Every structure is written in C-alpha cells, then in structure tokens.
C-alpha cells in the first residue's frame with residue numbers, strides 16, 4: 001500500500017491537538033537512528049524531590065488491549081473484523097488495529113464506509129516506513145545471518161507472519177466491507193504486515209498499569225547503554241518520560257532510555273534492528289531437536305510442551321548454560337522413563353509421563369531436578385553435557401564455514417546488501433562465535449571431569465565388559481556355524 005507519511009516537523013501540532021506535552025525536549029532527526037528526542041535546555045535531577053518530566057502522554061492515546069476493545073465498541077465494522085481475525089493476543093489485536101488505521105490514513109482523501117478515525121490514524125503517519133529488523137531484510141541480506149542463532153529464528157518468524165497474513169485475508173474476505181477495503185483494491189500487501197509487526201516489536205513498551213502498549217511520542221525515544229531517562233505511569237494515569245535520578249543533561253543532549261539490559265545481541269537485532277555492543281547481554285539461545293532415531297522423540301516433545309532450547313550466557317567470563325529438554329532427551333526406557341496414554345471418564349486421552357514408576361507429568365519440563373537423586377546422575381549429566389556440546393559445536397561449524405560479510409569479495413552478492421545489515425550481521429557473528437567457543441571449552445572441561453567420576457568410570461567399565469562378552473559370544477556362535 002502507499003504508506004502514509006508526514007514529516008516529523010508536524011508532530012508538535014499533532015501533540016498539541018491531542019494533549020501530549022513535551023517539556024524542554026523536542027523531536028529531532030539524528031544520525032543513523034532516525035528520529036529521537038533532544039533536550040532544549042539544561043535539566044538537572046540531582047537531589048531533586050520530584051524528577052523533571054520530559055514528556056507526558058494522556059491515557060486515551062495509549063494503544064493497548066483495552067484501547068482496541070474500546071475502539072471496537074465505537075466501530076462495529078472493526079468489531080466484526082476483530083471477532084473473526086483477532087482475540088488471540090494483545091499484539092495481534094494491536095496489529096489489526098494498526099493495519100486498519102494505516103489503510104484509513106492512506107485513503108484519507110477517499111470516502112470510506114468503514115473505519116472511525118482517531119488520533120492513531122494521524123500518528124501512524126509519523127512512524128518510519130522502513131525498519132532494519134531482519135524480517136525486513138532482503139533474501140541476500142538474510143544470508144549474512146547463516147550460522148547465527150537468528151538464522152532459524154528469522155525464518156520461523158517469516159513463516160509465522162506469512163501464515164498470520166494469509167489467515168487474516170482468508171477470514172476477513174467474507175466480510176464485504178473489509179474485502180473491499182483491504183483485499184479487492186489490493187490496498188494491503190504482505191510487506192505491510194511485516195512492517196507493522198516490525199514497528200510493533202521495536203516500539204511497544206511494558207507499562208506498569210496498562211501492560212503491553214504503544215505510546216505515541218514516547219516511542220520516539222532511542223536506546224542507550226547509559227540512559228538518562230525512563231518511562232512510567234503517573235497517578236493521573238498519564239504515561240510520562242522522566243529524567244533519571246541524579247542525572248544532569250544539557251541543551252542539545254539526546255534523551256535516551258534502555259530497551260533492556262538483559263537482551264542479547266540477537267534479540268536486539270531481531271527486535272530493534274541494531275546491536276549496541278556496549279550493552280548487550282553475552283548470551284544466545286539455540287533450538288534443540290530430539291535424536292532422530294529416538295522412538296520416544298515425539299512423546300518427549302509433546303510432554304515437554306514447548307520448543308526445546310539451549311540457553312548459554314557468559315557473565316564476567318564464566319559460562320552458564322541451561323537446557324531442560326536435554327535432560328529429558330538423554331533418558332530412556334532402560335533408565336526408567338515411560339509414557340502412557342490414559343483415558344478419563346469423558347473419553348479424553350492424555351499423555352502421562354512416568355519416571356521410575358512415579359507419574360511426573362507435571363514435572364516433565366524439569367527432568368534435571370527429577371534425576372538429581374539418581375545413583376547414576378553423573379552419567380546422565382555426562383550425556384546432557386555431550387548433547388549440548390555437540391549442538392554448540394555444530395552451530396559453531398556452521399557459523400565459521402559460512403563466509404563472514406567482511407570476507408566476501410566486492411563482486412559477490414554482498415554488494416546487493418545494505419551496509420547497516422552487513423555491519424550488524426558481522427557484529428552478531430563475532431559475538432556469537434566468541435560465546436560458542438567459550439561455552440564449548442567450558443563444556444569440554446566438565447565432560448572430562450565427569451568422565452573421571454568414579455560412578456561413571458565403573459559404569460563405562462561394566463558396559464565395556466558386557467560388550468566384550470557379546471563379541472566373544474558372537475565369535476563362538478560364528479565358529480559353531482562353520483564347524
């Protein structure tokens with residue numbers, strides 16, 4: 001759709017009309033970051049009893065689950081759309097609302113029987129029409145993520161977004177007014193849906209009272225690893241941007257908040273389209289799949305109930321990793337694992353998980369605790385460490401065998417990629433390579449320690465003897481056949 005746009009210079013007029021108040025700050029265009037908020041005169045929160053307010057936004061402008069419901073009460077056509085295509089999550093409902101506002105904004109000069117205008121119909125015109133999040137990268141650009149933890153995450157998100165868009169089209173095409181407005185005139189494309197998703201992800205906030213929300217004007221504030229401001233909800237239910245305690249800022253300084261100190265480089269790039277090398281948590285998350293030849297693989301996945309993952313983090317040089325599924329993955333029937341399908345009196349069938357004859361269905365996601373007291377815990381831990389180490393090694397091999405953006409010749413496809421994407425991908429690759437190398441080394445150390453554990457040595461010794469006995473037996477059976 002022709003994306004509606006307004007210059008950001010017009011934002012103060014919108015703010016005035018809608019009672020959003022800027023105090024000593026203004027919107028400005030900043031190098032490499034799009035728009036941002038800049039201080040107009042010096043402010044000081046040192047020893048202040050009341051922290052200086054930089055921006056206040058009335059509650060009626062906050063876009064959250066409740067606001068979408070309220071809008072649906074005013075607009076029965078939107079209610080119909082929401083009823084067939086929404087009500088799955090706050091995010092989905094907000095995206096549907098934004099989709100409608102965008103179409104209304106882009107058709108402002110044309111008469112339409114659907115859609116009630118509201119402050120967001122205008123505000124959406126100030127939002128950027130581009131976002132550097134990888135779901136909006138070109139195919140060539142996405143190749144730069146090969147081997148990083150974002151490779152599969154971005155592909156999965158693209159598949160999910162495409163399915164969402166197809167579903168909205170399918171369910172709303174039966175409603176004549178929405179069919180006319182959204183689909184028949186081809187007003188909306190899949191790329192629009194990707195952009196709305198990117199805008200939502202990079203601009204939504206978690207407010208103490210209003211929950212997951214988009215807040216106009218406050219969503220213009222950029223991120224810094226040493227932020228000078230923070231947002232909150234006031235007693236009057238306004239969303240306010242306040243100067244941080246103890247902070248002094250001068251005219252011309254940029255006002256910034258933190259988008260989350262605990263976010264990894266991959267999360268920052270995925271949600272916001274940039275990586276702040278000073279402020280990302282040294283961590284990564286990888287998917288984990290059960291052994292392809294495990295006959296219990298399907299049951300384990302169903303019992304676990306969520307996509308299996310490995311989390312790795314490095315704090316002050318020491319590695320921490322966690323993978324609940326790896327514990328379930330490494331136990332089998334001979335260890336005491338069992339699955340039974342039980343049927344209740346109403347005929348509903350349910351998969352139950354048993355560990356050493358006890359029903360542990362409710363603890364299936366925490367097998368680490370369940371096996372702590374097992375006499376062969378060290379052996380089970382060795383299996384888990386080996387699984388995790390092999391998965392990380394596979395990832396590292398994939399990462400290092402795909403060429404880094406900077407090592408590609410100018411004539412290669414890299415020239416078809418934007419430099420911001422190449423820079424971000426290159427930084428992500430460096431960060432993840434270093435975490436993977438450090439983690440593999442730590443896991444190898446633990447693996448060697450476990451191999452020296454007395455119980456493990458005794459168990460492996462007994463297995464070797466048993467194997468030799470089988471070989472002897474087979475050899476003597478073979479001799480019989482030829483005698």
Ligand SMILES: C[S@@+](CC[C@H](N)C(=O)[O-])C[C@H]1O[C@@H](n2cnc3c(N)ncnc32)[C@H](O)[C@@H]1O
Pocket residue numbers: 032033034035036127128132202203219220221222223224271272273274276
């Ligand atoms: C909440 S919006 C902030 C307003 C945005 N700059 C604009 O022009 O509308 C978040 C987006 O701003 C940009 N951004 C914020 N902080 C940044 C930073 N420190 N470095 C680079 N880009 C940043 C990213 O594009 C991010 O997705």
